[in-house]
Structure formats: C-alpha cells, structure tokens
Amino acid sequence: MKKYALYPGCVIPTEQYAYELSIREILPLLDIKLVDLKGFSCCGEPMKSVNQMLTISLSARNIAIAEAENLDVFAPCPMCHLAMSECKRILDSDEKTKERINSFLADENLKYTGKSKILSILDILYDDEGLKKISGLVKKPLKDVKIAVHYGCHLIRPSEIGRPDNSENPQKIEQILKAIGAKPASYPEKLDCCGGLLTTNLPETALTKTGQKLQAVQQQGFDAFVDVCPWCHRQYDSKQTKAGETVATKLEVPVFYLTQLIGLAFGVKKEKLGLEFNLSPVDKLKID
C-alpha cells in the first residue's frame, strides 16, 4: 500500500467538499493511504501576482511539513501542485535561495531538504498499474457516456517545470475514463482556460470565459463535463447558472470531478462522493 501526505490546500477543504470526499472515498479502494498532517497553509500560488517570494516560501513550508514525516506529498489541486513543483525546482537547483528560505522557516522549526516528491492527481491515478486497478474495480461502467474533458491550465503547463501530461494534447484523463467504460471525445475548446483566476479582480470576465467554454460543450452534445481542479470546478459547476447568464444561454451541462465519476463506476454511493454539492444538473446522467 502506497502512503502519501494529503495536501488539501485552501479551496478544497474550505468549500469544494465534493472533491475531498470523493478523493478520500476512492483512493483507499486503489490501495492508497492518505495521511492528514496538521499545520499546512496556503500553497502561495494565488499570491504569485503580489509577491513571488511569498509563493515560494509558503510552498517550501508545506513541503517541509511533509518531509518532517518522511512522506511524499499528494496535492490534488493542480494550482498547489504547480506551486510546489516550481518551488521544488527552484530550491533543488539553487542552494542560496534554499538557505534563504530555510532561514525564514527556522522560526517554525521547519526545514526544506528536497527529499519529498510532489504528486498530482494524475500521478496518483494514472500509470499502467493504476489503470488496470481502476478497470478491475468497475462495477457500473459508464457505458457510452460522451464526456468532455477539462484538464485545467495549471495541470499541464508550463511543461518546463514538469507537468503530469502533455501540454498540447493531454490524454491521461481520457484513458482513465475509457477504463471506467466512458466515451471521452475531443473538442476544439478542450484547452481553453476557465478564467477562474480572474475572479479575484475581474469576476464578470472570469464568468464569461467559463460560460463560453460550457456553451461550446453544450452545443456539441456532450453528456457530461469532467475536471480535476477546484478552481475550475467552482467556475464550471458551482457558478454554472451565473456563467450561463453572462453568455445569455441556459446552461445545463452536468459537471463532475473525475474522482466522482470513478467512484460512481466503482458502485460507490452518491452521498459518499459528495454529489449533493454539484450544482450543475448531474442527475441528468443516469448510471445503473
């Protein structure tokens, strides 16, 4: 059994309960144990526009907490995963910056060494073994459900930092979906951004971006839309009605976290996957 420190970040544990619930539900079924650690803070990425030193320091701080327990870090939020991966890349190659950051962390008796790996949701779910395990656990295949996949920008770019899938033609989520019987299909808007990060200063524009992508997905007759990022999901699912208003369209696209769909295919009960928190019309998708 593999064991990881679960780094939930800010958005997942404060409001995106569906992601947290479904992760905690399905990972043990895949022989993965998640360890909860105390003391984590924000990863710093939302503050990158304000002060990049703050971003690196906060990421280093969180990695150091997991290092103290000799655990690798699982960061399901792609934004956290990017911040921590970038922090690791900088500190592992720049001794001086590492020392400087560690001098800050010393106040909390923490030290970044670089020994812990940082894993994304795709690192966890997708490898040869993972795919086999997933298809072996399927009880209710999502037969012929046509799904639009949304990777989210931070999961696949910038590839220079090391991202879990190809930046221009990512396919891992599609393969996972095929393993649970679904039918993912490509669409021209697949790599479009959700706009979520603009919520901080230009919320209306953020919603327009969201609405435009969902509009295209709806027109192309998809049965469902799947994402793996709490920021994207907040836009596409939690705010779908509002996003529809900004583009003058009634949007009715069922939006799921990938982990929720996997759980449904495994026959896990809806309540345990937090489906009650999906505000998009998820009931349209009948799985039996």
Place this chain on the structure above:
Amino acid sequence: MSIVDLTSMSESQTAIKNEINQRLSKLKDEVSDYCYQCAKCTSGCEAHKLLELEPHKIIALLKRGLIDEMTNSEVIWTCMSCFKCRERCPQKVAPVEVLFALKNMAVASGKQIPGNYTAMLQSILTMGLIQDVKSVTTNDNKTKNRTELGLPEISKPIDLAKFQMVLSKLAVEKI
C-alpha cells in the same frame, strides 16, 4: 503586523526603490532581446479577446523602457495565468512570468492592488489560508459543514504567532 508591511513600501525607502528599479532594468536586459515579435503569445492568449491583453506588446514596451507606464497600467492585471504564452514561445521569453514580475513590482512600489488580492493576503496572514471554512449549500438547499460530512478538522498553521513571524520576515525581503 499589518498588511501594509507586505504590500506597500513608503516613499522614503529609496534603497528599496533603487533595488526595484535595478531589478526592473535587469528584467529588461534579460528578457526582451530574445523576442522577435512573432506574436504567437498573443494569438493564443486567453485574455486577448475579452480584455485586449497583448503579451508581445508588453515585451516590446519593456524593451523600450516603458516600465513605469506598465506597472501603472491595469492591463498587467488582466492575465489569467494560463501559461500558454510561456509554453508556446519559440524564444522562451515567457510573457506570463514578465507579467508576474511587473505585478510584483507594482505592488512593491505601493501602487494599489486591484480586487480581492488584499483580502486574500489578509486572510493568509490571519489564518494561513486564502479563505475560512464555509458552510456549503447542497443542490437540495441544505447547508453542510465539514463535521457533518465526517471530514477531519481543517489543516492550518498551529502556532499563528510563529507563522506570522515567518511572513513578516518575508515582507522586508525584496522580491
């Protein structure tokens, strides 16, 4: 500590201002020479259609030394951080990173930070996270919290005083 420490520096701190200017001119030297204005960044820019952000122009302006104008401009705050420009630039210029640097400089030189950034920063300073735990409404209009869902207590800094000490040291560090 107050928010002012992290986000603004008073007029009298000329040393810091000089440092910022030095770094900005370094930014100018490091980056802009490689750009040959192919505008591939702008053609794929997520903020281009809706907000008229043109990353290749940002780089061109930087090359011409119009740095103050840019740190004063609202356009640097329209970037969605999708990283497509960084991914696709044939010259590895990474306009998105230039924009992050310009925004950092704008903040450090005391310009007003737009939107909710200040509130987010304040929240990190007071509790370690960008927002506090919310009771969330379900699709049948019930509100639920973590305890009712059987989720463990949220992970956040244990000794806030020490955590704030770390951040306050950062605040006096230069970007």
